[in-house]
Amino acid sequence: MFSEELKKLRISRGLTQQELADELKLSRSAIGMYENGERTPDIYMINLIADFFNVSTDSLIGRKVCVQAEGSAVLFPVLNSVCERKKIYDNEIQSDETVEIPRHCLNGEPKENFFVLAVNDDFMYPMFQNGDKVLILKQEEIYEIGAVGAVIYNNSNAVLRKIEYSENEKQIKLIPINPLYPPEIIENKNKEKFHIIGIPKLLIRKFA
Numbered sequence: 001m002f003s004e005e006l007k008k009l010r011i012s013r014g015l016t017q018q019e020l021a022d023e024l025k026l027s028r029s030a031i032g033m034y035e036n037g038e039r040t041p042d043i044y045m046i047n048l049i050a051d052f053f054n055v056s057t058d059s060l061i062g063r064k065v066c067v068q069a070e071g072s073a074v075l076f077p078v079l080n081s082v083c084e085r086k087k088i089y090d091n092e093i094q095s096d097e098t099v100e101i102p103r104h105c106l107n108g109e110p111k112e113n114f115f116v117l118a119v120n121d122d123f124m125y126p127m128f129q130n131g132d133k134v135l136i137l138k139q140e141e142i143y144e145i146g147a148v149g150a151v152i153y154n155n156s157n158a159v160l161r162k163i164e165y166s167e168n169e170k171q172i173k174l175i176p177i178n179p180l181y182p183p184e185i186i187e188n189k190n191k192e193k194f195h196i197i198g199i200p201k202l203l204i205r206k207f208a
Contacts (some may be wrong), residue, residue: 001147002046002061009053009060010035024048037146040162041124042179044170061127073100074111078133080118082157085195088115089138099133105202113138115198117150117158121177124148124160132205134160136198146175150198153186158197 010020010031017031024031024045033039041049050057077095079088087093091112099116106114119132128134128146136150142163149163151174160176161184172186172194186194 001037002040003035003049005060006031006049007035009055013053023052028180040177040179045179046126057126072103074098074103076111076116078113078118079158080120082155083151083152085197088158088197091115099204101135101202101204105135107201109137114201116204117198117200119160120157123178123181125178127177128160128200128203129205132203134200135202135204137201138198140196142196142199148200149196150200152195152197153184153192154190160200163196175201182194 010017013020015023016034018028020026021028021031030039032040045167046057046060049059053060075098077093078097078099079093079095080097085095092146093115097118101114101116115136115138117134117136119128119130119134123132134150139149142149146162146164148160150158150160151163153174161176164173164175165171170187172191174184174186176183
């Protein structure tokens, strides 16, 4: 995650939060909120921080990219439209599009524990871009506040969003990383229409 990577980079440089804030022309509290996961910087600031530490934006936001390599591969259909949770868990996804994932990218897990989701919007930019394919590990709970999960809500397309719960769990907040889009609040009976279906493990991206 971005918060963890930022803290590691800052400490590796021997910088205090105040010293890093001075370098980036930010307040110390802003750096503190970034490192605590309370706030996500905009695209401009992510690029600025990546340039300052001389790292890629992919590594800064903790995104893993799976590179196609020689050897055995596993073929997955690509989920890019509405699909019932039961069909995902019963491996009944139907798609005209498929993608090959090198077997070593499954980290020893069986194929049945995964599915591949297509990203069809820019709500999660720059972490995930329109056109990306993401290998999702099937999982029905999120154990870390603010973690990114694959979700289905109100029979809409499966999408990736940051997920936060209120203290009394009466409210669920779906948060885009792209600051151009506001969070979506789910509460009361609408929670019955919300399902977590997995967590992203690997990014599959084609470069022109």
